[in-house]
Amino acid sequence: MTCSGRQSDAEITRRLNDVYATEPSTLDPGFVAAQARSIPPGNW
Numbered sequence: 001m002t003c004s005g006r007q008s009d010a011e012i013t014r015r016l017n018d019v020y021a022t023e024p025s026t027l028d029p030g031f032v033a034a035q036a037r038s039i040p041p042g043n044w
Contacts, residue, residue: 007015
């Protein structure tokens, strides 16, 4: 941590990498399906 109490970008990245080394980064399929239903059909 820096003197201001904020973590450096490198420290944050390191900690996120630690999490994603053991946890999937994909979304729950049910959440994806619900989100898709909430978007009206059509071209973007």
